[in-house]
Amino acid sequence: MRSKKDSCKARYRNEAVLIAGVRTGDNQAVTCLYRMLFKKSFPSVRKLVLSQGGAIADAEDLFQEAFIAFRRKVLDGSYEYRANTAISTYFYDIFRYKWRDELASSRRKRADASDISHISSADKNADDRLITSERDQQIRQLIQQLGENCATILKFFIWHKWSMESIAEELGITPKSAKNQKYRCMQKLRELALGNGSRF
Secondary structure (H helix, E strand, O other), X not given: OOOHHHHHHHHOOOHHHHHHHHHOOOHHHHHHHXXXXXXXXXXXXXXXXXXXXXXXXXXXXXXXXXXXXXXXXXXXXXXXXXXXXXXXXXXXXXXXXXXXXXXXXHHHOHHHOOOOOOOOHHHHHHHHHHHHHOOOHHHHHHHHOOOHHHHHHHHHHHHOOOOHHHHHHHHOOOHHHHHHHHHHHHHHXXXXXXXXXXXX
16 A cells, blocks of 8 residues: 555655645645655754754744745745755755844743743633723734734634634645644734733
8 A cells, every 4th residue: 555655756756846836825835835844854853952942842833934934925925945055955955044043032931931832821811801992993903013924823713713624624734733832923913012011
């Protein structure tokens, strides 16, 4: 029986064909691209994160975010495949910039950093207050300042009332990763709102 790895190689004989498949909306191409990047890039990005005080979970979450960002670049045409530049090299640069931003953000809020895997009831209540307040135009504008990934997740969660499972499926990530990313985005939104003098 042919393995999934062999199936990817058989269907997409090179990176150019793989990218073309992703651009046409081929879900199998997206899956194969993810597997290829994970195999080629994750050891490097994990090493980068661990060498700078991060955890494996940080590397996993940011890998997912970087993949979403890369896939969007492929779809909107801002990424053009070049035979002399490996896809994994371009992807690594996306990850590196995201990790740099994450480090800068962590330094700013180190004093009150918390484990995103344990969301207290108080946090959930705060989320509810934000959801109630999102109708205000100011909150919509703040969400746009959080970046493409957070804006997309919060749009699905707040405005469309999607479940985390549905969001995860849409973005091609695990429900756990979607939940963690949503929590981080809500935290960033809350901090941004407070910085702008808003109360929830």
